[in-house]
Amino acid sequence: MSATNSNGAPKHYPSVTKRVPMPGKATILAMGKAFPSQLIPQECLVEGYFRDTKCDDLAIKEKLERLCKTTTVKTRYTVMSKEILDKYPELATEGSPTIKQRLDIANPAVLEMAMGASIACIKEWGRPAGDITHIVYVSSSEIRLPGGDLYLASQLGLRNDVGRVMLYFLGCYGGVTGLRIAKDIAENNPGSRVLLTTSETTILGFRPPNKERPYDLVGAALFGDGAAAVIIGTDPLTGKESPFLELNYAVQQFLPDTHNVIDGRLSEEGINFKLGRDLPQRIEDNIEEFCKKLMAKAGLKNFNDLFWAVHPGGPAILNRLESTLNLSTEKLDCSRRALMDFGNVSSNTIFYVMEYMKEELKKRGGGEEWGLALAFGPGITFEGILIRSLE
Template identity: 90%
Template sequence: MSRTSGNGTPNHHSAQTRRIPTPGKATVLALGKAFPSQLVPQECLVEGYIRDTKCVDSSIKEKLERLCKTTTVKTRYTVMSKEILDKYPELATEGSPTIKQRLEIANPAVVEMALEASLACIKEWGRPAQDITHIVYVSSSEIRLPGGDLYLASQLGLRTDVSRVMLYFLGCYGGVTGLRVAKDIAENNPGSRVLLTTSETTILGFRPPNKDRPYDLVGAALFGDGAAAVIIGTDPLTGQESPFMELNYAVQQFLPDTHNVIDGRLSEEGINFKLGRDLPQKIEDNIEKFCKKLMAKGDIKEFNDLFWAVHPGGPAILNRLENTLKLRSEKLECSRRALMDYGNVSSNTIFYVMEYMREELKIQGEEWGLALAFGPGITFEGILIRSL
């Protein structure tokens, strides 16, 4: 079902390592990703979506065409397919109670992608899977007990005493939350190695277009499916592990009285989202102070002295951040590339940005940077990171 990415060479970055990790600080030791097999070019999305949902409203089609152009997305991967809709035609029928069917598709798909991303990550890491001591499992796309963390641990052949943490329904900031939690685990358990995996599919939110739900079209034009995995640990083993980023300092913050700006509700028909038009403005109004709080820990004064790994929630958010902080255009290039190549893949996307960033840093050489994500709450997650 899935296609993976991981180069499988344990010492991939050893020749480029320029800086010594800070003793006791969490580092990123390897990264992998995986996607469903179905690739959807953006120029093909409208015709397919309109056909699959049997929409006959030309105004909806025209609006979706406009949205697809403004998102800047070029390609995405998706679990949804013609075969699934042939088997479950009720998914494209307005008002059908389909949560059972959606979970029958999403639960195994999410774990399959998480497994392939984790295998790619472990291969790059170069150590046995049994050396993993903790799992942090992030998803807003599956619901069951036990959760996907147990299925993943079993399928990877991890030790039965591996410590597991599940982070469910955090949305777009879940990947950076996972990094913060993995950082805390690694730094408080010397010698531990934490597998952080994120996996998302849009199956729970797929539905036919309706003029009363304008955000459905935004989701159709913007979101994609996929998975990512990283291994986090302190004090990397010389000659065995190749860290490329250090997680130096982490902050989470919510904005009071904004819990309705991004609103997701689970119903018999799946997940319904509402997105406030003031989201980009809320982020713009608060981002500078938040970033300065992180930068103060590294005694950094200038925004353009940093590299930036920002979750690309959409082009409007990236544009606002760039303008507010007066960033040079190339500073958000990795975020824009990830959005273009994969769409917004919720919690995963920050890792796609980080993968592009680690290649860029071999050329640019900035030491300090910020990883940022925003999501329901409105919640800000940020980490001051150091390139190694």
């Protein structure tokens, strides 16, 4: 398991930031991420996937090859390995009841990645883990009681009165939901420091290819594994904490009568997903009004005056967003870069986008003051936060 942040070492910025956080507003104080050890180049995926699942259907193989090119993904990390399939060959057998085996793999793997990301984040923060007052834990990849929040708190050595919130099975918008919850906790509990950790693996959804389940191929071409963590707090301590984003205003909204567009069901074989072809169009039809609702809080009107941290569900969604809002080409570069480097890692991906955005803002000497963090998922649910750069 590897844990990294931007340069692999804690970063402290003793100089005063260009912008001062608003009193009482939640800020992101540190970030960290972690991945399983196995990195898969996209060009190697098809041969390995068909070898491991013992599939010899040439038409399905050609379709997956096309999908792998259109996703724009270049590399992804994965928990799944030859060793796991040798131990659990039933995972590659159509119709086998394997939910117990999948959870035996997923639960510890998700926790291990969550630990790696949290440790990297706390290291960058530079304060003792005992100063964390709350945990928000997000995952659509583990199922157990007690949940990963308790295991994480115990293994990090946090106080036993740390406040815990567990967010299960939200899918791709879960990371921004976690930010919204952490923001509310931080702003309503002065002096609190909230550790938000997200961790995801595709183990529950892994299965052999089948013509009757075309979305399985999309998942095989698009999704990856990993974890991310951030620490949220208000009124940063001068000289001890280094905020870089302010979480100014948050909105969640669902689109009526769209609950079947993204459909996931837990079965004896794991999680089965169905994805409606009209998902990008539904997002396109509603995104402008949603963004304007967030922007109005700061009196913003021009989409190109903002920086954008958008969850890259897939290239089609990013392309539709760019076209609908008439965004300059570079506005979604950080989202496209995260998708290329990690794939869609569900709730975690927004934090990989934000880390790239942090690099860009520092490189440009601050740049735009205001931005939007956006994610979309089952419901169809929109999550958005009006964010302010402190760089």
